[in-house]
Amino acid sequence: MIYQGDGITVKERDDGLAELTFDLKGESVNKFNQATLQELKEVTTELASSKVKGLLVTSAKEGFIVGADITEFLGWFDQEEEQIVADILDANAIFSAFEDLPFPTVVAINGICLGGGFEMALACDYRVMSKTAKVGLPEVKLGIYPGFGGTVRLSRVTGADNAIEWIASGSEKSADQAFKDGAVDAVSELEAVNEDAYQLLKKITSGELEYEQKRAEKKAKLKLSPIESMMAFETAKGFVAAKAGKHYPSPVEAIKSMQKHANFERDKAIAVEAKGFAKMAKTPVAKNLIGLFLNDQKIKRIAKHHTKDAPEVNQAAVLGAGIMGGGIAYQSAYKGTPILMKDINEDGIQLGLKEASKLLVKAVERGKIDTAKMAETLCKIRPALSYGEFENVDVCVEAVVENPAVKKSVLAEAEQQLKEGAVLASNTSTISITELATALQKPENFCGMHFFNPVHRMPLVEVIRGEKTSDRTVAAVVSYAQKMGKTPIVVNDCPGFLVNRILFPYFGGFAALLNDGVDFERIDKLMEKFGWPMGPAYLMDVVGIDTGIHAQKVMAAGFPDRMTHGYKTAMDVMFEQQRFGQKNGKGFYQYSVDKKGKPKKETDSEAHALVRQVAQNSVEVSDQDIVNRLMIPMCLETVRCLEDGIVASPAEADLGLIYGLGFPPFLGGALKYIDDTGISEFVDLCKQFEHLGALYQPTEKLLEMSETNSTFYAQ
Incomplete structure (x- = not known):
């Protein structure tokens, strides 16, 4: 030697x-x-x-x-x-x-x-x-x-x-x-x-x-x-x-x-x-991106802790074979876990299979996989109109319409078909997991598994723990999410969970800006320049304005003090006019299909006219104030989620926003953004806008942190 x-x-x-x-x-x-x-x-x-x-x-x-x-x-x-x-x-x-x-x-x-x-x-x-x-x-x-x-x-x-x-x-x-x-x-x-x-x-x-x-x-x-x-x-x-x-x-x-x-x-x-x-x-960019890498490593360690006694997930199922169900089936099969894709009719099955096939064809065209891998993946997706093979399922994900009554009915029916110890999860984006669990005989075997659209691209999965969800159930779903190549973050139950709860105050700030007469295209361009992949109006169109209206009602019921609008919003009028966004070709923008088959965003004068109808004011707002009026509510709601125990750590909160919403990575996340602004400076900024309502009021704990020069991340 x-x-x-x-x-x-x-x-x-x-x-x-x-x-x-x-x-x-x-x-x-x-x-x-x-x-x-x-x-x-x-x-x-x-x-x-x-x-x-x-x-x-x-x-x-x-x-x-x-x-x-x-x-x-x-x-x-x-x-x-x-x-x-x-x-x-x-x-x-x-x-x-x-x-x-x-x-x-x-x-x-x-x-x-x-x-x-x-x-x-x-x-x-x-x-x-x-x-x-x-x-x-x-x-x-x-x-x-x-x-x-x-x-x-x-x-x-x-x-x-x-x-x-x-x-x-x-x-x-x-x-x-x-x-x-x-x-x-x-x-x-x-x-x-x-x-x-x-x-x-x-x-x-x-x-x-x-x-x-x-x-x-x-x-x-x-x-x-x-x-x-x-x-x-x-x-x-x-x-x-x-x-x-x-x-x-x-x-x-x-x-x-x-x-x-x-x-x-x-x-x-x-x-x-x-x-x-x-x-x-x-540079601050390097500091924040390195911080995100370390946060990601921390979350992997947390996931490892959650899964140390996880049961094997060798067979999955998804209930509801639409775009979302097809995306879940594709991701599961592509990463090696066979999946049953059940729907109540053949049209739904075909829609799900079409979605999975489309994603696989694109993967072949990009050279990521060959045709043999495509065929192998498709063979791992088995369509079903009945529960015939569900006795072998380890994890079953419900992905039907976002309606509590429908979800409860489907979940109760599926529970009867699953083997002893099988885990049932709901891909809901806003509905209380604890409430959905009231329809089940074994609520301990149930949790939320919230995927983000499009499933194959968005890295985050929120695993939502209801009041009666067992550790074993969380372990199984975290393990399954990891097998699917996703980053799971475990959160506690509340309206909107983590990501949507934080998103809707941002949308609330946007609605108030439109109410003050600010042009939505100006806002979009400004926030994209700030670092977001898309501005709030464009994001609403992508999410779906009908989906947004439903989620807004859930959020307003859960947090009436700060998420209830006292006026008719631009989103309300878009919904009334059946302008649902990309899904039907018109929302805040109108959409045509480009040569690659992707929706192409274009200005729509009718949309501008509709928004002007509901603007109650005509206020001059600076570019910086637009940014502040959007970012402050989002950041404060992130603080509240941490204080309320919805999320366990600043690392999980910030990475959830980056992986689930596209929060600008170079800023490090909402809590890191507050740290970099300075807690005292951020509190002073909030106070400048407190006249706009509860969305802009700092929490008592944040005020204490300001007094003691504390930070969310150790310096």
Whole structure:
């Protein structure tokens, strides 16, 4: 044994060769924390003065290295920018010293190899990748960009165009794509990847293959003429800026960094990268996106706690085969859990099957799956007009119309057909789970399982615990949601649960703005500029104004002090005119179908005329006041949900809004938005608008937090 550490070991192989293995003790994955970086420094120093003739780099875990240890980032990034630059250059000195070892290095990439892990692989002379592995540099998703030499080495290895696409998109790449782009040198079967890499190393050390020229090119200037450089980088900056948007600067900054260091050799180029990296690390965007990543990890740990005694879910069922039922059936089958899709008539069955087939065809067209996978998935969806096979169902999801009487009837009927211990769940968006459970003989086996539309795209599932819901039921549904590839958040029962309860005060603020005569298209454009994927009027059209009217009544009954409108709203008049939104082609906007079959939004003068009819005032409202009048009610309702115990933690509340509503991720969530505004400053802002009603009145606890300088997240 040449070296033995907690994250790295080095042992002798035949013919003067050695093998360095990453295997971080006490962790399920390898990652670059400070301790592992220090071990790599020690190993490199020892190897540089050894008699080793060649080095194989492997992993003892299923993946190679998932990246840097993100839990260390926030503390590290709290330092001054100059200290971050110094620290990142110290880390880079380790990678560069490894790259400069006086013998060839070959890495066997056996599994996930991302961020700092892939930067480690790029520091090796040759890369052999298993067919099932994934590689990439996803740092832009955290508001930063590669800082361990990734922008420098990848651009030299693959060329500028490929490096720009890899880094600016942050996407994971398959072995075929990585080989095609020149990022890896060979692709092997998983079980052979280490041996193939070792045999390649032997060929290099025997002189059959060279490595010094290959290494020299990687450390040299980028091979681009001034005109080629301008074409590559300037074109990319414009395209990426338009796609990323102004709130996410790191993809464009990564391109600027590559452009700046294109004419420098490795060490000067890395200094350029380090300076730009530190600049991004100090942005609020990076802080919030890293916080979201850590929140996501926390929620995964919470889900693991919920599911520690979860029963197996091998067979599912969905009641109601419409668009929603078809989406649930598709997602379940696509992720491997067979599902019965029951409806009361053949038309409903066909609608559900059509929805599932449409999604599968699109997946084939995008190259995500092949026709064999499509056929396999469809075979996992079994349509049914009766309860004939329901004795084998483990979890049954009711997805019929949003009507308490209908839901109770369907749930009571289904309960009689399920086996002992089977779990029943309702995909309701607003109706009390405790109330629905009154129709059941075993309410302990019942909970809410609220999917968001469209099911295949929206990552969140709210798992709603009623008064009598058992832990076993919650465990089963959380486990099933995870098997479906979703992020489940467990919440307690109340009107609207978590996400819709928080959404409707936002809509309430919107209704009041329209009542004051503010143009809804102006509001939409402003909120989209602020960072929302769509403004409130457009969102209402997508949700469905008829659906919104129903939900509004539920919310008003539950929270009359702040969710009852004392006037006829624009949504009311749209509903009266049967303008339901995208579902029937007209709402606040009118909709036509584009070439891809998607609804295309267009201005509708009739809608504007209808809204003007119900406007009672004509008030001049500034852009900032529009933002405040929409954001304050949403943020305050999030605070109330936390105080009322509807959601257990700020992390779950904020991630629920981001995954369920599209709350701007760069802001970190509603509670993080309050923290970043400053609790006292936010309370002062609320007081400016208190004359508008209870939606704008801060809670007693928030006032106390203002007095004590508390925050929702530990600083």
